[in-house]
Amino acid sequence: MPFSDLNKWIQDYPLLGDIINMKPVTWINTSHKQMSEIKSLPVNIHDMYDAEALWHRFAPYLAKAFPELEKTNGIIESALREIPAMAKLLNEKKSFPDSGRMFLKCDNELPVAGSIKARGGIYEVLHYAEQLAIEKKLLSPEDNYEVLASDRFKDFFSQYSIGVGSTGNLGLSIGIISAKLGFNVSVYMSADAKEWKKNLLRSKGATVLEFEGDFEEAISKGRTATHANPKGYFVDDENSKHLFLGYSVAAFRLKKQLEELNVAVDSTHPLFVYSPCGVGGSPGGVAFGLKEVFGDNVHCFFVEPTHSPAVLTGMLTGKMEKISVHDLGIDNRTEADGLAVGRCSAFATPISKLLISGIYTMEDDELFRLLYWLGISEDILIEPSATAGLIGPHRISQTDYLRNHQIDPASITHIVWATGGILVPDDEMKGFFQKGKALAEQKVRMEG
Ligand SMILES: *Cc1c(COP(=O)(O)O)cnc(C)c1O
Numbered sequence: 035m036p037f038s039d040l041n042k043w044i045q046d047y048p049l050l051g052d053i054i055n056m057k058p059v060t061w062i063n064t065s066h067k068q069m070s071e072i073k074s075l076p077v078n079i080h081d082m083y084d085a086e087a088l089w090h091r092f093a094p095y096l097a098k099a100f101p102e103l104e105k106t107n108g109i110i111e112s113a114l115r116e117i118p119a120m121a122k123l124l125n126e127k128k129s130f131p132d133s134g135r136m137f138l139k140c141d142n143e144l145p146v147a148g149s150i151k152a153r154g155g156i157y158e159v160l161h162y163a164e165q166l167a168i169e170k171k172l173l174s175p176e177d178n179y180e181v182l183a184s185d186r187f188k189d190f191f192s193q194y195s196i197g198v199g200s201t202g203n204l205g206l207s208i209g210i211i212s213a214k215l216g217f218n219v220s221v222y223m224s225a226d227a228k229e230w231k232k233n234l235l236r237s238k239g240a241t242v243l244e245f246e247g248d249f250e251e252a253i254s255k256g257r258t259a260t261h262a263n264p265k266g267y268f269v270d271d272e273n274s275k276h277l278f279l280g281y282s283v284a285a286f287r288l289k290k291q292l293e294e295l296n297v298a299v300d301s302t303h304p305l306f307v308y309s310p311c312g313v314g315g316s317p318g319g320v321a322f323g324l325k326e327v328f329g330d331n332v333h334c335f336f337v338e339p340t341h342s343p344a345v346l347t348g349m350l351t352g353k354m355e356k357i358s359v360h361d362l363g364i365d366n367r368t369e370a371d372g373l374a375v376g377r378c379s380a381f382a383t384p385i386s387k388l389l390i391s392g393i394y395t396m397e398d399d400e401l402f403r404l405l406y407w408l409g410i411s412e413d414i415l416i417e418p419s420a421t422a423g424l425i426g427p428h429r430i431s432q433t434d435y436l437r438n439h440q441i442d443p444a445s446i447t448h449i450v451w452a453t454g455g456i457l458v459p460d461d462e463m464k465g466f467f468q469k470g471k472a473l474a475e476q477k478v479r480m481e482g
Pocket residue numbers: 149150151203204310311312313314315316317371372373375417419420453454
């Protein structure tokens with residue numbers, strides 16, 4: 035990155051100065067379009083219907099392969115829970131009243147993979163497995179997919195390899211489902227990936243390869259090694275339509291859950307959704323799905339760590355996946371697993387740029403404080419990255435977004451997407467909680 039370019043950019047986009055200094059910022063997306071203004075996207079609602087149908091074809095297999103899915107007949111879905119005590123606590127801490135109702139989308143409890151990656155990651159592997167089996171005439175879409183749990187299919191899939199680069203959670207989802215189907219699966223982990231995730235993966239039969247560098251490096255090494263094998267398939271988090279569609283299906287499920295709770299979504303009852311963002315695939319897929327389902331009545335926001343604003347810098351400068359936070363001298367060091375990403379998804383970001391309302395960044399300490407507050411107010415423990423959306427209502431209320439859109443704050447239904455947590459070992463979670471507690475108390479002392 036030539037220095038002169040950088041200086042010009044800072045002039046053109048004044049926010050970039052604060053981003054480079056790793057200060058928390060809130061960016062409202064000026065490229066956002068009304069749904070009626072959008073001509074065409076690389077994916078559409080029919081792709082979402084197809085993706086949902088694939089999940090249903092695989093449901094009998096999933097129920098058989100994973101006993102934890104028996105009670106939902108093989109459907110992988112999470113609860114939507116109102117969190118009034120947390121909303122109240124946040125209103126007190128941040129002193130802003132009348133902020134509407136707040137719900138947690140509990141992907142922290144998603145079965146099998148314990149994070150939002152259960153949506154995209156598992157979907158992409160199932161899609162590939164089905165395609166292989168149908169190509170070789172071993173399977174037809176009308177069959178009961180329970181047969182995929184048989185040794186015959188495991189032997190068949192064992193000729194093929196699947197690779198993935200990951201900071202942790204994507205690796206878990208791809209590793210677990212691929213090994214279960216019988217694939218040879220290799221997970222290329224970045225240096226920041228947690229030890230327990232590597233151990234868990236090995237225990238499930240995946241091969242774990244560790245790299246010194248960050249996520250980008252793990253992906254690039256994994257991509258090269260996997261493609262060297264003619265029977266290798268790489269799940270490419272930097273450019274995947276299948277991951278994206280797997281995530282998007284969440285919107286159909288959420289619509290049903292809101293209806294069951296009698297929560298209206300219309301022009302006078304807008305839905306605000308806050309999603310923690312790494313490469314932008316999961317929040318992008320979810321945002322796309324929600325926009326297809328709720329149109330302009332849903333407002334989607336992404337959240338990134340101040341040290342890893344990959345999607346924000348990509349969108350703001352218009353350079354998308356061509357720019358990395360390292361080009362701006364930002365270190366991409368954060369304790370928020372899954373968000374420690376320096377470069378955005380080439381597939382998801384141009385779509386999100388039309389659909390999302392904005393992005394805000396936040397500091398790691400704030401993630402831990404929120405983790406602690408959610409624990410004491412609602413008795414729910416989620417991983418640090420998954421807390422990022424909790425501060426969304428407050429951050430957006432500090433901008434002129436609501437005024438410009440003539441939205442009454444009290445009319446909003448807020449959905450905070452909790453993206454991971456259930457697989458985090460107890461002692462690790464206790465450590466997060468204690469850290470959050472210490473930070474929360476320190477803050478009170480400093481302010482008091
Ligand atoms: C992966 C992940 C995200 C972000 O998803 P991207 O597709 O990388 O944007 C958020 N939270 C958690 C816990 C994750 O594992």
